[in-house]
Amino acid sequence: MIELYELAGQDPDLRFSPYCWRVRMALAHKGEEAVTIPWRFYEKAKLPGAPHNQRVPVLVDHGEIVSESTAIAFHLEEEYGTGPSLFGGPSGEAHARFILGWTDSVLVPALAPFLVPTILPLLHPKDRAYFKSSREARLNASMTDLADSRDGRLSSIRATLTPLRVTLAHQPFLGGDEPTYADYAVFGCFQWARCVGADNVLDTQDTLNLWHDSMLDLFDGLARSAPVANP
C-alpha cells in the first residue's frame, strides 16, 4: 500500500500544496493508487519520519518513508519502472532539473506572496498562528500588506510565465508530446492557486490555458475534480 501525506485545510478534503500536487500527478502517471492522508502543520509529530521529516509531501511506500517531492519522483521512477517514465530517460531527467529549479526558485516565490493571504483563513484554526508568523517572516511582509498588494502582483506573475508560453508554443507539454514530471512540477503551482480559489493567475486570453486545460483533464480529470475553496 502507498500512503501520501498531504497538507490539508480546515476542510480535510481541501488539498492545495503545490509540492503535494506534483506527487499526486506523478502517482497517477505511474498508474499507482495511493491513500492520501490529510495533515496539518500542528501535527508535525504525527508525520512519518518525524522529527527528521517536518514537511509534506511524505510518501510511505509499503513501509518505506520517502520525503520531499523531487526525491519521491525519483523513487517512483526507480521503483515503478514498468509504468510510463516520469522523465523519458537520463537526458530528459537532466534537462528537467532546470525546469524544477526554475519552478522552485522563480515561480513559487512569485506566487507565494499572492497566495499566502488567501490561504491563511482556509487553514485549520490550530495552524493559523504558525502559518501567519512563518510566512510573514519568510516573505518579509505583514499579512495585511500582502493582502493589500495582491492585485498589483498579477502582471509580474504573468510576465514570469513567459518561458512557459514560449516553450508550449512549440509542443503540447513541457515533456514533449506527453506530460512528464516537469509538467507536474509547474502545474502544481497552478493547482495551488486554483484550489485556494485564486483562479485569475491566467487571464482568459492567455495561451497557457490550452496546456492548463490539458493538465486538468489528465487522469480522468484528477486535478479538475479536486475540491476548491469556496470564494
Add this chain to the structure above:
Amino acid sequence: MIELYELAGQDPDLRFSPYCWRVRMALAHKGEEAVTIPWRFYEKAKLPGAPHNQRVPVLVDHGEIVSESTAIAFHLEEEYGTGPSLFGGPSGEAHARFILGWTDSVLVPALAPFLVPTILPLLHPKDRAYFKSSREARLNASMTDLADSRDGRLSSIRATLTPLRVTLAHQPFLGGDEPTYADYAVFGCFQWARCVGADNVLDTQDTLNLWHDSMLDLFDGLARSAPVANP
C-alpha cells in the same frame, strides 16, 4: 564544406553574438569543422538567403542554407547523427526547449541593456548608426541612459541566474554529465559578455564559475581562446 556567417566587430576576429556562439559550440560538439565568415549589419545583402535572411547565424552546409540558431541546431542533430547527440534524444530535446525559451525570454533581455552600450564602439563604423537606433528603440532607452545604468543592473542580472545555480548544484552540466545544446544556448550569453569585455557578470565567488570554466575548457578551449575586446 560548412560555412558559418557570424556577426563581427570592427575587428573581423571579434565574434560576440550569443546566437552565433551557440552554433560554434554545437559544431564543435558534433566534431565538424566550419569556415567562419565575419559579417556586419551593413552587409545584409551579402548574407546567404538574403533578403529573406536578415540576421546571423546563417549556416551554409554543403550548399544548403539554414538560418536561426535553433533551426541550425536541429539541422546538425539530424544531418550529423553519427556525432554525439546535441539533445540526448526526444525527451532531452523536449525539456531543453524550456531552457532555450528561458534563455531567449529572460537571460538575453536581462543582459542586453547591460551589454549594448559596451558593444556599440566595438562595431564597424558603418554599423554603429543602425545598431544605436535599433537597440535604443528595442530597449526603449537612449544609449547614454543605458551606459549610465550599467552598474545598477548587475545585481538583478545575477539574481536572474538563480535557476542555473540550483540546477548546476545537482549536476555538472544542464544536459547532465555532459554538455548539450542547452548548455551552449546559455553559455552563448556568457560568451557574449566575455567577448565584449564585460567580464564581471559572474562574481568571482559565484558557484556558476565551475560550470563556466568547464564550458570555456571544452573543445580544447575553443571559447576561452576566442578574441576578446580590449578594455
